[in-house]
Amino acid sequence: MQQxxxxxxxxxxxxxxxxxxxxxxxxxxAFITLILLVGQFTFGMLENFTSLVAAIxxxxxxxxxxxxxxxxxxxxxxxxxxxxxxVGILIRSNMVWPYIATSLLSxxxxxxxxxxxxxxxxxxxxxxxxMLALYSVNVAGLSIQWGSNLLAVSVIWGLGLIxxxxxxxxxxxxTYVLSFIILAYVRCLITGDAFLAELSPLTxxxxxxxxxxxxxxxxxSVSTKKGRxxxxxxxAVTEFILRLNDLIYAPFFALFLVGPVAKYFDLKxxxxxxxxxxxxxxxxx
Amino acid sequence: MSTSKKYPKIIVTAIxxxxxxxxxFASRDHSFxxxxxxxxxxxAAAQKTFGFYxxxxxxxxxxxxxxTAPEVDPKLRHIKMQIASMGAAVSICDFDNDGWxxxxxxxxxxxxxxALYHNLHNGEFEDVAGRMQLADxxxxxxxxxxxxxxxxYDNDGFKDMLLYKWGKPELFKNVGGEKFERVxxxxxxxxxxNANSAIWFDFxxxxxxxxxxxxxYNEAFHLxxxxxxxxxxxxxxxxxxxxxxxxxxxxxNGKFEDVTTRYGLTSxxxxxxxxxxxFTGDGxxxxxxxxxxxxxxxxxxxxxxxxxxxGREAGIGHIPKSGMxxxxxxxxxxxxxxxxxTNITEKGVxxxxxxxxxxxxxxxxxxxxxxxxxxxxxxENAGWSYGAQFADLNNDGYMDLYVAxxxxxxxxxxxxxxxxxxxxxxxxxxxxxxxxxxxxxGKSQSGYEQDKIWLNNPDGLFEDVSGKVCPPATYDGRAVAxxxxxxxxxxxxxxxxxxxxxxxxxxxxxxxxxWIAFDLQGTVSxxxxxxxxxxxxxxxxxxxxxxTGGMGFSSQNQHRLQFGIGKSNEIDQVTIYWPSGRVDKIRxxxxxxxxxxxxxxxTNK
Numbered sequence: 001m002q003q004x005x006x007x008x009x010x011x012x013x014x015x016x017x018x019x020x021x022x023x024x025x026x027x028x029x030a031f032i033t034l035i036l037l038v039g040q041f042t043f044g045m046l047e048n049f050t051s052l053v054a055a056i057x058x059x060x061x062x063x064x065x066x067x068x069x070x071x072x073x074x075x076x077x078x079x080x081x082x083x084x085x086x087v088g089i090l091i092r093s094n095m096v097w098p099y100i101a102t103s104l105l106s107x108x109x110x111x112x113x114x115x116x117x118x119x120x121x122x123x124x125x126x127x128x129x130x131m132l133a134l135y136s137v138n139v140a141g142l143s144i145q146w147g148s149n150l151l152a153v154s155v156i157w158g159l160g161l162i163x164x165x166x167x168x169x170x171x172x173x174x175t176y177v178l179s180f181i182i183l184a185y186v187r188c189l190i191t192g193d194a195f196l197a198e199l200s201p202l203t204x205x206x207x208x209x210x211x212x213x214x215x216x217x218x219x220x221s222v223s224t225k226k227g228r229x230x231x232x233x234x235x236a237v238t239e240f241i242l243r244l245n246d247l248i249y250a251p252f253f254a255l256f257l258v259g260p261v262a263k264y265f266d267l268k269x270x271x272x273x274x275x276x277x278x279x280x281x282x283x284x285x
Numbered sequence: 286m287s288t289s290k291k292y293p294k295i296i297v298t299a300i301x302x303x304x305x306x307x308x309x310f311a312s313r314d315h316s317f318x319x320x321x322x323x324x325x326x327x328x329a330a331a332q333k334t335f336g337f338y339x340x341x342x343x344x345x346x347x348x349x350x351x352x353t354a355p356e357v358d359p360k361l362r363h364i365k366m367q368i369a370s371m372g373a374a375v376s377i378c379d380f381d382n383d384g385w386x387x388x389x390x391x392x393x394x395x396x397x398x399x400a401l402y403h404n405l406h407n408g409e410f411e412d413v414a415g416r417m418q419l420a421d422x423x424x425x426x427x428x429x430x431x432x433x434x435x436x437x438y439d440n441d442g443f444k445d446m447l448l449y450k451w452g453k454p455e456l457f458k459n460v461g462g463e464k465f466e467r468v469x470x471x472x473x474x475x476x477x478x479n480a481n482s483a484i485w486f487d488f489x490x491x492x493x494x495x496x497x498x499x500x501x502y503n504e505a506f507h508l509x510x511x512x513x514x515x516x517x518x519x520x521x522x523x524x525x526x527x528x529x530x531x532x533x534x535x536x537x538n539g540k541f542e543d544v545t546t547r548y549g550l551t552s553x554x555x556x557x558x559x560x561x562x563x564f565t566g567d568g569x570x571x572x573x574x575x576x577x578x579x580x581x582x583x584x585x586x587x588x589x590x591x592x593x594x595x596g597r598e599a600g601i602g603h604i605p606k607s608g609m610x611x612x613x614x615x616x617x618x619x620x621x622x623x624x625x626x627t628n629i630t631e632k633g634v635x636x637x638x639x640x641x642x643x644x645x646x647x648x649x650x651x652x653x654x655x656x657x658x659x660x661x662x663x664x665e666n667a668g669w670s671y672g673a674q675f676a677d678l679n680n681d682g683y684m685d686l687y688v689a690x691x692x693x694x695x696x697x698x699x700x701x702x703x704x705x706x707x708x709x710x711x712x713x714x715x716x717x718x719x720x721x722x723x724x725x726x727g728k729s730q731s732g733y734e735q736d737k738i739w740l741n742n743p744d745g746l747f748e749d750v751s752g753k754v755c756p757p758a759t760y761d762g763r764a765v766a767x768x769x770x771x772x773x774x775x776x777x778x779x780x781x782x783x784x785x786x787x788x789x790x791x792x793x794x795x796x797x798x799x800w801i802a803f804d805l806q807g808t809v810s811x812x813x814x815x816x817x818x819x820x821x822x823x824x825x826x827x828x829x830x831x832x833t834g835g836m837g838f839s840s841q842n843q844h845r846l847q848f849g850i851g852k853s854n855e856i857d858q859v860t861i862y863w864p865s866g867r868v869d870k871i872r873x874x875x876x877x878x879x880x881x882x883x884x885x886x887x888t889n890k
Contacts, residue, residue: 069293097311101307104304134633197704197721203711247703248703
């Protein structure tokens with residue numbers, strides 16, 4: 001009886017595993033939607049839904065049109081959805097146009113900056129970095145935190161780690177987080193500020209989106225595990241330098257600077273044999 | 286590349302770069318640190334174009350007061366400028382009933398002196414705070430001043446004063462306009478509140494004005510002598526670990542009863558401002574509370590027997606910002622009084638925007654609902670704003686807006702924003718402990734910002750005239766008060782600046798516009814008629830104002846209500862809704878005149 005039960009459980013587990021493997025492309029969009037919902041219903045992280053919808057709709061429509069017009073193909077829209085929702089969460093503005101512009105710039109960058117027929121910038125990283133670098137009265141970055149609710153943070157970290165592990169990008173997240181912690185300690189020695197002050201940004205939602213969705217993005221990360229670890233360290237080091245120069249949005253800018261260069265050299269090195277990522281490995285962003 | 290693929294690629298690339306350019310230029314249009322030059326032409330140009338010019342007259346008026354900041358515990362020395370960033374307050378009161386407005390400024394360093402500037406009717410003022418026993422009120426043991434509000438709480442015809450502090454609130458009784466007696470002991474006021482706001486209002490309409498005091502830091506802390514550094518907000522947006530609020534019911538004979546819990550005002554958010562007015566039409570005042578680090582609150586008054594917090598239902602309690610002001614004003618001349626709250630806007634860092642909450646429901650609705658019109662009215666982004674007041678500065682019939690700006694002006698071309706963002710974006714265990722906050726090292730934060738002056742135009746849009754109607758005003762402005770200081774029928778502006786001299790603006794108005802003013806005296810209602818609503822109808826317009834016992838940030842305007850009516854020569858009707866429920870109507874009152882109106886004992890139609 002017990003054996004039957006165990007076999008049944010194993011069978012169910014295997015079926016779930018198969019289903020997840022087959023449909024993994026939908027897991028990251030579902031996860032980022034979960035982050036949004038947790039953030040919204042526990043803290044009201046969105047100031048309004050109009051801006052979020054504008055960002056997502058712009059992103060998805062732009063992807064449909066540009067894929068057809070430029071590449072002559074149809075693309076899975078999960079990537080565009082994540083780009084739109086990332087913009088909707090990470091950008092703050094009292095107006096709607098910055099959300100539309102950021103989404104549009106993000107998707108357009110995929111079709112403009114290409115090398116060996118691959119885009120080299122993480123789309124949302126490009127759009128968000130550009131808008132934040134303008135230092136505008138109309139646009140700021142996400143500045144909130146998860147209040148004092150450790151449960152919400154734990155759920156998001158737990159699920160996030162499971163998903164990046166599933167996507168075979170756990171080493172990227174772990175490398176970056178460890179690098180950040182070590183460099184936060186170095187920074188506190190340099191600046192004289194408390195270690196917790198330097199560590200503090202890591203506890204906010206901006207970083208959770210960054211480490212689970214941007215820095216792990218397969219289409220714009222390099223092809224080897226060793227290479228990805230090196231890139232993660234380079235991003236953390238660049239961010240370290242930018243932080244010492246008081247740049248609030250240092251992680252976005254660091255990935256903006258390091259990511260495309262790394263991708264360019266990776267594609268160049270592998271020009272003869274560009275590895276095709278398995279569909280199930282992709283976390284589109 | 287084939288031609289069929291080449292052209293779409295070129296077009297897409299062109300669109301992409303056009304969008305980059307558009308976003309670049311769309312982001313270049315705003316600065317809160319306008320560097321302007323005062324010129325002799327500026328005054329004439331402002332008077333010609335806008336009908337008024339605000340001229341600082343501190344020296345001519347002999348107002349030589351300077352604010353000094355409070356002391357903090359050495360454990361907070363690294364962020365002293367953050368902690369000791371408030372205390373410059375101003376309130377207007379005619380304390381001796383001579384018909385001329387006087388000015389009271391608070392000071393905040395221990396042993397510093399507050400100032401009561403008596404109006405000498407000749408353009409000059411004399412500091413009589415020492416003689417009136419209202420100067421030496423800042424001590425280490427009893428706390429230091431954060432603001433004062435005036436009200437005739439004992440209905441004897443003279444306005445008394447409530448002084449709120451980071452310390453023990455104090456009550457001073459006005460003895461015939463000749464001196465003040467400290468009557469705190471036995472009055473029922475709390476022993477210690479770290480308060481930055483208080484107002485008088487008669488929440489149960491019993492003819493005795495009551496007190497609301499808003500707590501900021503938890504009242505367990507004496508900020509100049511701490512045994513912990515865990516005093517900071519637990520969150521930048523969801524903090525509930527501030528000081529408690531106090532609702533003190535006036536029971537007569539100089540006694541006040543703490544009814545906070547019984548009336549349901551148990552919130553411990555970080556309160557910075559409050560304003561009261563009747564938004565439900567039942568005659569009882571609602572209470573709007575602006576909170577830092579969390580959402581604002583809106584308390585509906587249930588017939589004077591309890592309050593119910595209905596912020597979310599009213600639409601104002603959804604988005605947490607940094608509420609620092611609550612002032613009332615009717616900006617569209619439809620008889621709808623809205624609430625203006627100030628927050629923080631720092632380019633590229635934090636875009637909260639100020640709010641103007643206009644009622645969208647009829648005044649008779651039991652559950653008011655508000656819509657934020659700040660964005661479409663053009664009064665949203667001011668900078669790091671504190672106090673704000675509506676006033677018709679050119680008497681054209683539309684209420685204009687003065688907003689005090691600027692947080693910490695220290696070393697030029699430095700910014701603490703990066704350091705600030707590190708801790709404020711983090712977990713509560715980090716942000717809540719002052720020892721984790723980076724050393725300010727003399728850096729500025731949203732410093733040297735220009736105060737905003739917005740002119741309300743008939744098309745419903747406000748025009749930014751900050752650089753045009755006064756010399757540069759880049760002090761760290763805190764409290765703003767509006768008063769006709771020289772009885773000329775124009776409204777002057779007084780701004781209390783942190784760690785600095787105040788700015789006393791004389792309004793040089795040359796426009797030929799008309800006005801009318803009312804000084805209400807309650808007989809059945811409380812003597813100051815606090816809560817009374819006046820509606821003036823002229824030329825198809827209807828503007829409403831309400832008598833308050835303090836509003837804005839740490840401030841109180843003149844008691845009288847003034848309405849500009851532009852070029853109109855006639856007012857159709859004035860309606861006065863007294864707190865007692867009585868209604869007085871005055872048809873075709875004389876214009877360009879202050880009307881002193883005593884509440885009638887029966888309704889006058």
